[in-house]
Amino acid sequence: MIRWLLFILVYLLICLYTLQALRSGTRLPWIHYLYIAITLLVLGNFVYQFTWGEAEGRVLSRPKSYAFGFLLAVLTFNLITMIFLFSEDIFRVLVAGYHKVLGGKGEFSLPGRRRFLSLLALGVASLPFGALLYGMYRGKYNFKVLKYELEFKDLPLAFHGYRITQISDVHSGSFDNWPRISYGVDLINQQESDVIFFTGDLVNNKASEMDPWKDLFSRLRAPDGVYSILGNHDYGDYVEWESEELKAQNLEDLKALQREMGFDLLLNEHRYLQRGDDRIALVGVENWGRGGFKKAGDLRQATQGIRENDFKILLSHDPSHWEDKVIHDPMHFHLTLSGHTHGMQFGIEIPGLVKWSPVKWRYRYWAGIYEELGQFINVNRGFGFLGYPGRVGIWPEITVITLKKTGLT
Structure with a gap:
């Protein structure tokens, strides 16, 4: 008081x-x-x-x-x-x-x-x-499509020109405008990418928050499928549950919901994306975050059965995982896709001139493409919003990444 x-x-x-x-x-x-x-x-x-x-x-x-x-x-x-x-x-x-x-x-x-x-x-x-x-x-639904081309010497030839669409941090519990969200989902499909990746935080706290929107997100389509991972908010850790059983059931409900929507949820496991005789290892880990965030991500478990020389794409929600663990891992993950930061939903960005947000004081890698030790990460600014119910300067993002083999046009 x-x-x-x-x-x-x-x-x-x-x-x-x-x-x-x-x-x-x-x-x-x-x-x-x-x-x-x-x-x-x-x-x-x-x-x-x-x-x-x-x-x-x-x-x-x-x-x-x-x-x-x-x-x-x-x-x-x-x-x-x-x-x-x-x-x-x-x-x-x-x-x-x-x-x-x-x-x-x-x-x-x-x-x-x-x-x-x-x-x-x-x-x-x-x-x-x-x-x-x-x-x-208006700003919270001002969806932007950001496109990048990334070159790799050891990209399998059949994947030259392969297109990836990434979204992250949906936070469906904050949504309040069906037509704008429908527009955003259609915009994702309009990219006509080969595969769609969702990198965590489908809800704010409870699986039921996604119920009004599940049919909408079930419309996401890509030839090689839609793959997803969990973010820190998906575990229900920020709710005062009446019992641990209810909390555990909420997580199981969320997992079932993602599968019902057609998402292939990766829980410290991997899949292979195939093009003829060539393939890419797709690795998805549970949330691992620096500080007080849940550390359920397990790279060793997720990569069991993967060859060291395979081309690897990692889905990991929190970019601090990449900084603290991934870039120094001997498996060498060519491309990591993360989210989590939202770019703080506030900042100033003028392409080629200015890129600033207060969140840079918390996260070294907070938005866009970064390269370290021959490995790339894209930190998606997020599809939704949380806390402050809006966005200023850091707009909701749909990322499209085209993979290129070095030396080919």
Whole structure:
């Protein structure tokens, strides 16, 4: 309770700064009252959703997610405005002190706020505020197809030109727009790749979250099939289950659901993709993540029966697995496909110029193609979203990778 009271107090103090900027920038009272109403409504909804409105323990439900999203947008607006005004306050105090000590006035009197600076603060703050609202309204379904060509000296000849489509991090429990998700699924099929790989996190917490969407994702088709693995959210670890039996049953339900949709789920095992006499080893491991994430992935078990000189593609949800274990493994995995990071769903990307997200401070390999020790990884930015119910600058991704044999056109 004390934490909530402290949070509310800090929130209101930050909002007071923005209210001062509004009063300096405009003398229209209705704007001031509208701002007060919005900030209190957003605060009240957030407190309600995460206290009395909490229905499923730690589960981040859709109402909670939107309450967090609106609070984030309002807080961002207020904090940026406060930075401008607080900087001005420092200047005002220095000026007042100068006049009192050195100016001979004998009194401490703060200069008035400058209207121009208040308007500038509000203008700058409105940019990320608008971007966060846009990300919640449209950005989260702004699907992008990213295409890469990767060359390998030892790629089997029959697989020259082989096309892979990768999706990751569906997080179906967050979906709220059937037409847009249907469009995304159709966009995957339109790539007409030879095979489709899904690299984990089908749900947020429970297998039942996928029930409204399973028929839609059952439409995914590729000549060589649809293969999948589990991500950290698929195990139900973030739910306060009544018993371990219910948790275990949820995982079994999710596995059965994937198979019902036509996904070939790889659980620390492998398959071979065949083209005539040539073949590629497809290896799929369970989740393995650095830190407190589940470490169920087992490369040794998954590669039993695979020859060391086979061309190998690895599906592993968390890119920290590639960094910590895979690239140093003697089996030499030519290409690893991961997800997990979502690119934090927020950042700035201008192809060839800028690629930045705060998530880079947590994950060295956080989005796109990387190469180390003659091995490649693609970290997919994710198809869905979690937490903040939107995306800004880091759009939902469908990856298409074409394999090439070095020296051939």
